[in-house]
Structure formats: C-alpha cells, structure tokens
Amino acid sequence: MSVTAAAGFRAAGVTAGLKASGRPDVALVVNDGPLDAAAAVYTGNRCKAHPVLWSERASADGRVRAVVLNSGGANCFTGPEGFQTTHATAELVGELVGCGAADVVVCSTGLIGVPLDRERVLAGTHAAHAQLDADGGSQAATAIMTTDTVSKQALVHGDGFVVGGMAKGAGMLAPGLATMLVVLTTDAVASAQDLDRALRAATRTTFDRVDSDGCTSTNDTVVLLASGASGATPEPAALDEAVRAVCAQLARMLVADAEGAEHDIAVEVVGAASEDDAVEVARSIARNNLFKTAVFGRDPNWGRVMAAVGTTGAAFEPAALDVSLNGVAVCVGGAPHADPADVDLAPREVHVLVDLHAGDASATVWTNDLTHAYVHENSAYST
Amino acid sequence: MSVTAAAGFRAAGVTAGLKASGRPDVALVVNDGPLDAAAAVYTGNRCKAHPVLWSERASADGRVRAVVLNSGGANCFTGPEGFQTTHATAELVGELVGCGAADVVVCSTGLIGVPLDRERVLAGTHAAHAQLDADGGSQAATAIMTTDTVSKQALVHGDGFVVGGMAKGAGMLAPGLATMLVVLTTDAVASAQDLDRALRAATRTTFDRVDSDGCTSTNDTVVLLASGASGATPEPAALDEAVRAVCAQLARMLVADAEGAEHDIAVEVVGAASEDDAVEVARSIARNNLFKTAVFGRDPNWGRVMAAVGTTGAAFEPAALDVSLNGVAVCVGGAPHADPADVDLAPREVHVLVDLHAGDASATVWTNDLTHAYVHENSAYST
Numbered sequence: 001m002s003v004t005a006a007a008g009f010r011a012a013g014v015t016a017g018l019k020a021s022g023r024p025d026v027a028l029v030v031n032d033g034p035l036d037a038a039a040a041v042y043t044g045n046r047c048k049a050h051p052v053l054w055s056e057r058a059s060a061d062g063r064v065r066a067v068v069l070n071s072g073g074a075n076c077f078t079g080p081e082g083f084q085t086t087h088a089t090a091e092l093v094g095e096l097v098g099c100g101a102a103d104v105v106v107c108s109t110g111l112i113g114v115p116l117d118r119e120r121v122l123a124g125t126h127a128a129h130a131q132l133d134a135d136g137g138s139q140a141a142t143a144i145m146t147t148d149t150v151s152k153q154a155l156v157h158g159d160g161f162v163v164g165g166m167a168k169g170a171g172m173l174a175p176g177l178a179t180m181l182v183v184l185t186t187d188a189v190a191s192a193q194d195l196d197r198a199l200r201a202a203t204r205t206t207f208d209r210v211d212s213d214g215c216t217s218t219n220d221t222v223v224l225l226a227s228g229a230s231g232a233t234p235e236p237a238a239l240d241e242a243v244r245a246v247c248a249q250l251a252r253m254l255v256a257d258a259e260g261a262e263h264d265i266a267v268e269v270v271g272a273a274s275e276d277d278a279v280e281v282a283r284s285i286a287r288n289n290l291f292k293t294a295v296f297g298r299d300p301n302w303g304r305v306m307a308a309v310g311t312t313g314a315a316f317e318p319a320a321l322d323v324s325l326n327g328v329a330v331c332v333g334g335a336p337h338a339d340p341a342d343v344d345l346a347p348r349e350v351h352v353l354v355d356l357h358a359g360d361a362s363a364t365v366w367t368n369d370l371t372h373a374y375v376h377e378n379s380a381y382s383t
Numbered sequence: 384m385s386v387t388a389a390a391g392f393r394a395a396g397v398t399a400g401l402k403a404s405g406r407p408d409v410a411l412v413v414n415d416g417p418l419d420a421a422a423a424v425y426t427g428n429r430c431k432a433h434p435v436l437w438s439e440r441a442s443a444d445g446r447v448r449a450v451v452l453n454s455g456g457a458n459c460f461t462g463p464e465g466f467q468t469t470h471a472t473a474e475l476v477g478e479l480v481g482c483g484a485a486d487v488v489v490c491s492t493g494l495i496g497v498p499l500d501r502e503r504v505l506a507g508t509h510a511a512h513a514q515l516d517a518d519g520g521s522q523a524a525t526a527i528m529t530t531d532t533v534s535k536q537a538l539v540h541g542d543g544f545v546v547g548g549m550a551k552g553a554g555m556l557a558p559g560l561a562t563m564l565v566v567l568t569t570d571a572v573a574s575a576q577d578l579d580r581a582l583r584a585a586t587r588t589t590f591d592r593v594d595s596d597g598c599t600s601t602n603d604t605v606v607l608l609a610s611g612a613s614g615a616t617p618e619p620a621a622l623d624e625a626v627r628a629v630c631a632q633l634a635r636m637l638v639a640d641a642e643g644a645e646h647d648i649a650v651e652v653v654g655a656a657s658e659d660d661a662v663e664v665a666r667s668i669a670r671n672n673l674f675k676t677a678v679f680g681r682d683p684n685w686g687r688v689m690a691a692v693g694t695t696g697a698a699f700e701p702a703a704l705d706v707s708l709n710g711v712a713v714c715v716g717g718a719p720h721a722d723p724a725d726v727d728l729a730p731r732e733v734h735v736l737v738d739l740h741a742g743d744a745s746a747t748v749w750t751n752d753l754t755h756a757y758v759h760e761n762s763a764y765s766t
Contacts, residue, residue, distance in 0.1 A: 112684075318431070
C-alpha cells in the first residue's frame with residue numbers, strides 16, 4: 001500500500017527544516033510512465049493557496065509527471081513572493097525529472113499567512129529527488145503529516161492493476177474536501193478523461209462527506225496519476241470502483257485521526273426526497289456543535305439532532321421524523337419512543353439514523369465529536 | 384427596567400417544580416391596556432416547538448393580552464400531549480386574565496423531547512397569576528433563566544413613553560434568533576402594524592446578528608406588547624429606535640453570558656458590495672470553529688479568518704483583503720503586514736475587522752470563542 005504500490009512510480013520523503021519539530025516535511029512522487037495521465041480536484045474555498053492556484057493550471061491538460069508536497073507552511077496569503085516560491089519549486093522538479101514545470105503539481109499544508117522558506121523547500125526538493133525510490137511511498141506519506149498522529153495509506157487491487165494512495169489531514173475536514181492532501185496512483189492504462197470521471201465520482205461520496213468541523217481549507221488537493229505500467233486497461237466501472245474504494249479507505253482514516261476526537265460519528269439519513277436533501281440534513285447534524293458536544297459527553301440528547309434537521313430546507317414533516325442512536329429508536333413519528341438511557345455512547349463508533357419519510361434517497365456524512373482535546377489542540381496550533 | 388417598567392403591565396415569576404434545581408420556572412406577563420396591540424417573531428427552525436406553533440397563531444391578529452413562559456422543558460417533539468399542554472396553559476391564562484386563549488402567547492425553554500409536566504405548569508400559572516404585580520418584572524426575568532448566569536433586563540426611555548424588556552438565552556444563539564425568549568413591553572400608543580415594523584427592523588440587526596454557536600433553537604420567540612397606557616403616540620422613527628435600542632442591549636447581554644465563553648467577539652465586515660454580503664462573511668467567520676478556538680487560545684491566527692471568508696459567495700478578490708485583529712493590521716492586500724505577535728487577545732472584547740474592498744456596505748455579527756467550558760457545559764446538559 002502507498003503511492004509506490006502501483007508500478008511506474010517512485011517517491012521519497014525528506015526533512016527540509018520547514019517544521020520546528022525537525023520532522024520530515026518535503027515529499028516527491030514521480031510518475032515514470034509510460035503514461036502521464038492525471039486528474040485532480042481542489043478546494044472549493046475561494047481563498048486558494050498559491051500551490052492550488054498553480055496546480056489547477058498545471059493539471060488542467062490532464063498530464064502530470066510529478067507531485068511535490070510540503071508540510072510546515074500553507075503558502076497561502078503570502079503575497080507575490082509566495083507564488084514565486086511555488087513556481088520555483090515546480091521549475092526545479094521539472095529540471096530534475098525532465099519535464100516542464102507545467103507538468104508538476106505542487107501541494108502545501110501548514111499555517112496560512114506565514115512565508116514559506118524558499119531555499120529550504122528547494123533544497124528539500126533536491127534531496128527528495130536524490131532519494132526517489134520504488135519503495136519510497138511510506139517516507140512520502142510521513143513527510144506530509146501535520147497534526148496527523150498516523151500516516152495514512154491505502155491500496156486496492158483491481159484485475160491486473162492497482163490503485164494506491166496517501167493522505168494527510170486531521171482536522172478542518174469539510175466539504176469541498178477536507179484540509180487534506182491526497183495523492184492517488186494507479187498503473188492502469190487510463191486516459192485523463194477516465195481518471196477525471198473516476199476521481200470526481202469518488203470524491204463526491206467519500207472526501208466530500210467527511211465533515212469533521214465544518215471548516216474548509218485553502219489548500220485541499222486530491223490528485224490521481226496513471227502510469228499505465230501494468231498494461232491492463234480496466235473497464236470504466238472497475239476503475240471507478242477501485243478509485244472509490246481507495247478514497248473511502250483514506251476518508252475513514254481522516255475521520256479516525258481527527259484532532260482530539262473521541263468518537264467517529266456516522267450520520268445516516270434515509271427516506272429523503274433526494275440525495276441532495278439527505279446530504280444537507282446529514283451535514284447539518286454533523287456540523288451542530290451542541291450535538292457534537294453531547295456525543296462527547298455520551299449524552300443521548302436527540303433533541304439536538306431534531307433542531308439541526310429543522311434548520312435545513314429538505315422535504316420532511318416534523319411529526320413524521322424517526323431518529324435512532326446506536327440502534328435505539330429514541331424518537332418515532334416526532335415523539336419520544338425508546339428510553340434514551342438505553343443508548344450506549346461509550347464505543348468510539350456512533351451511528352445516528354434519521355428517517356425523513358419523504359422518499360427513497362439516502363446519504364451518510366462522517367464527523368467527530370467536539371471535545372476538550374479539539375479545543376486544546378486548535379487553540380494552541382500556531383502559538 | 385424590565386417588562387413592568389412600562390405602565391399598564393404586571394408580571395410575576397414563581398417556582399412550579401419543573402426544574403430539578405427548584406429554581407423559579409414559570410413567568411406571566413399581563414397587559415392591562417387600554418391597548419392590547421402586539422407583534423412577534425419566531426424561530427426560523429422548521430421543527431417548531433408546540434408553544435411556537437400555538438403562539439404563531441395566537442399573535443397573528445396583532446392582539447396579545449398575556450405571555451406565559453416556562454423554563455424546565457422545551458415542550459418540543461413531545462407528541463400530541465405536548466400540544467395539549469400548551470393549549471391548556473393558554474386556556475387557563477385566558478380564564479384567569481379574562482380574555483380568549485387565542486390572546487395568550489406561550490413560551491417554553493429547556494430540553495427537547497421530554498414531556499412537560501402539565502399539572503405543574505398549570506399550578507405554576509395559577510400561582511403566577513395570584514402574584515401578578517406592577518413591580519414583578521424582575522421575578523419574571525428570573526423565572527425564565529436556564530443556563531443563564533444572570534437575568535437580563537433592559538429599558539429605554541422615549542419621549543413620553545418607555546420600552547422595557549427581558550430575555551433568556553445563554554447558548555445556541557444563532558440566526559433566525561438565538562435560543563432565547565424575549566418579552567418586550569411599551570406603554571406607547573401604537574398599532575400592531577407599528578409594532579411589527581419596529582420589531583422586525585430591530586431583530587434583523589440585533590438578535591439575528593448574535594451567533595454564539597451557529598445552532599438555531601426550536602423555541603425562539605420575541606414578542607412586543609403595547610399597552611398605550613402612557614397616552615403618548617411616538618413618531619414611527621422614535622418607536623423604531625427605542626425598540627432597536629432595547630433589543631441591542633439585550634442581544635449584547637446574551638453574548639456576554641454565552642455558555643462557557645471567555646471572549647465576546649465583534650466580527651465587523653466593511654467594504655462589502657451589499658449588506659447581505661457583509662452579513663454572510665461576518666457569519667462565516669463567527670461560525671468557524673477553528674477561528675473560535677484560536678481566540679480562546681489568544682492565538683492571532685488570521686489565516687483562519689481568511690479561510691472562512693473564502694467559503695462565502697460574497698464579492699471580493701483574495702488579493703485585496705485586509706484583516707485587523709484588535710486594531711492591528713495583520714493582513715493588508717492579501718499579504719502579511721503587522722506582526723501578529725502585537726495583537727493582544729487578553730481582553731474579553733475582541734474586534735475582528737475585515738475590509739472586502741468591494742463596496743460601501745457593512746455589518747457586524749457578534750459571537751463568542753469556543754472554550755473548554757463550552758464543551759463541558761454542553762456535553763453535560765441533559766445527563
């Protein structure tokens with residue numbers, strides 16, 4: 001598992017000195033081909049970091065040879081100097097790898113508004129290139145960690161091809177992606193159009209439905225590279241499913257590692273008039289601070305679920321709503337039913353099930369509880 | 384100050400045994416006239432509590448003789464029995480006061496999904512009626528408290544008339560009102576139309592711009608009653624301003640008493656293309672958990688302000704944004720400016736100023752920081 005599980009890829013992770021902790025902070029992933037097809041999706045935040053602005057253009061033609069990533073600085077709102085740092089990094093990777101700068105995707109993560117040390121990034125990029133290895137995936141995954149407590153890698157085997165990936169992200173997870181960087185690689189033979197279809201479908205039901213704290217980052221990037229080195233050309237559905245499965249694995253790892261969380265909460269909405277309605281309701285619950293603190297306190301306070309449902313525009317009648325918490329039907333037909341005291345919220349996994357009784361559509365959004373540790377970690381991030 | 388400051392009103396607050404704490408929990412406010420004009424606004428939450436469903440109809444004709452309020456139970460998602468409890472309470476007040484049940488507004492606050500003890504509410508209503516007093520405003524204000532640490536009352540003197548009021552609310556403050564109950568009284572001579580105009584204008588820029596934690600309650604009610612007992616008929620602008628001023632005072636008290644807060648944060652957005660844009664941006668910042676935890680940690684992490692701005696649809700260019708924190712211009716033209724270390728976040732009052740450089744409109748939204756105490760209080764509310 002990892003970005004080097006697929007044939008045709010090398011990677012490395014090194015320490016460039018961007019992090020005060022002295023941990024690895026620059027990663028490089030190179031596609032040695034024969035193909036250089038790629039697709040990418042980026043943050044929906046309108047305040048995009050310099051590397052996102054660069055990479056959107058670099059990946060627009062569906063060709064990417066390398067991805068260079070740094071932790072230790074988001075390079076966002078850093079002025080013209082910041083964009084030049086991104087550009088210089090892409091130029092250097094192009095020279096080293098033997099491609100144009102416009103075939104290089106650049107990703108950064110860390111604090112906004114703090115200049116990124118260009119010399120260190122470039123030196124780290126040199127070092128990473130020198131250490132590129134067909135087994136370097138794990139080193140790369142480690143070098144992109146910020147507040148992550150574990151590195152995140154996944155692998156799915158298709159029929160004659162594989163899809164592997166790495167991710168970083170441990171908070172600020174929200175739609176339009178989570179604050180996360182994700183690099184996916186496959187040795188399947190696939191066009192940029194194939195990859196774009198597979199990636200957009202996958203992110204829509206995985207990363208876009210992870211909503212740890214409702215905050216959308218300026219740097220989110222998910223990029224999928226195909227080398228074609230396996231020689232296998234999967235059916236579209238098989239490629240789609242393999243990409244979706246890797247994204248689902250990584251998305252769950254992000255939730256499980258969310259900053260300070262004690263519970264992973266699956267908010268499942270069924271009986272919705274449309275999938276959009278189901279997602280809207282699930283997301284409203286997932287973002288409700290009062291509900292999230294109640295789960296932390298192991299308090300089966302289903303009224304807070306109802307209050308969150310009521311703020312949406314979804315089709316439903318209040319008197320028809322059913323709510324179950326971890327399998328206990330605490331509310332049926334808009335009235336109290338089973339005793340909330342029977343709900344066991346001790347396990348890490350919490351399942352909230354809401355039936356809108358308005359149709360056949362459904363969706364699940366994953367979130368976390370709101371804990372003392374979340375407050376502690378995020379109140380002390382930059383200082 | 385209080386709901387009995389205006390001539391023509393009596394009030395009382397009593398202990399009916401709805402709260403485990405044994406504190407006062409039923410309040411009654413009666414308008415002795417000569418007028419019984421009224422206006423009200425209610426929660427935007429679609430899951431409205433039974434008292435809200437009742438009161439919307441009762442106040443629709445612009446005539447209200449009495450308001451009966453209870454803490455110790457929201458009477459929301461309590462089934463048909465819950466609505467009958469509201470109805471029976473209004474019927475009783477009507478009998479006691481000598482009006483129709485349809486001239487009685489009912490307000491409840493407390494836990495959702497827990498039946499409200501009808502016998503106790505009715506007994507408390509009887510007791511409150513027996514204690515009605517022209518000096519009873521403070522007792523009434525005390526009886527509607529839930530997690531409030533102080534009772535909240537305000538008074539504004541107009542030319543020959545006064546507007547007084549009381550409020551409860553200490554969390555779950557969000558647009559479409561905060562979880563709050565507010566009763567405003569005036570002895571001005573005013574029609575229901577006058578009151579409706581004044582109240583809607585006032586709530587739009589006061590209670591609707593208090594956003595403690597983004598959660599909208601099922602029970603929010605703001606009602607304004609006019610007795611006409613002063614004999615003074617104010618100009619529309621004078622009435623509007625007096626009502627606005629009382630609402631502004633009470634709204635600020637709600638923010639200052641928000642559950643577990645250590646900072647009151649004014650998020651001011653200027654240079655917006657429209658007031659709607661300014662409110663959208665201010666609210667996005669006010670709801671950003673990462674920014675709110677940073678303020679708690681006294682961390683001048685202005686990147687989190689920028690990330691929140693970027694999730695809106697307002698007109699702006701990222702490279703034109705200015706941000707100041709407590710008067711220190713940490714970001715000018717989308718790039719770092721003054722040293723964030725110069726920002727002093729020790730005082731309770733925090734001022735965030737964002738200039739979108741896209742027009743002349745502005746708005747301020749009030750919120751609080753996200754603290755350990757918020758998590759503690761809300762994780763232990765019902766259990």
